[in-house]
Amino acid sequence: MxxxxxxxxxxxxxxxxxxxxxxxxxxxxxxxLPIIDDDLEFENIALSGANERPKVITDGTGTFNGEYDPASNTLTYSLSWTLGEPTDSTIMMHFHGPADTTTSAGIQIPILGHTRNYTGTFSGSATLTDQQEQQLEDGLWYVNIHSGTHRNGELRGQLLED
Structure with missing residues (x-):
């Protein structure tokens, strides 16, 4: 038993x-279960003269798309734009910060190698410092396209995550 x-x-x-x-x-x-993704994604950020500080009057438009990978400290991006005047030229592009949507700030990273035409597309990447990463995460960076007509900036878009 x-x-x-x-x-x-x-x-x-x-x-x-x-x-x-x-x-x-x-x-x-x-x-x-949620998928943990620390990447910051920026989709269809509108670039316009109305976003400039001070605002500028232009028919120009543009779009910024990008992704920031904190593991490699790399911001990968693409830009497309058309300035307001076909006779104008793109003279400079930069990432600026720290600044919110109501203020301007100094250059953080220049964007080199773009066309000087009044319209174009450009893709690139940039390595950020820890301080720059924090500013980007806080929404305090913007991209700025400078033209011959608007040397202080014709098209601006604040890099705010979706």
């Missing part, structure tokens, strides 16, 4: 262990 009881208890313990293992391996409940 004791032997039968011990066998039954041992069989029950094995079944319970197998059941616990099976439930622990079930991945159906993993679908609701």
């Amino acid at each position: 004791k032997t039968t009881l011990f066998r039954s208890l041992r069989l029950l313990a094995m079944c319970m262990s197998l059941l616990a293992f099976t439930v622990a391996c079930d991945d159906d409940d993993d679908d609701d």
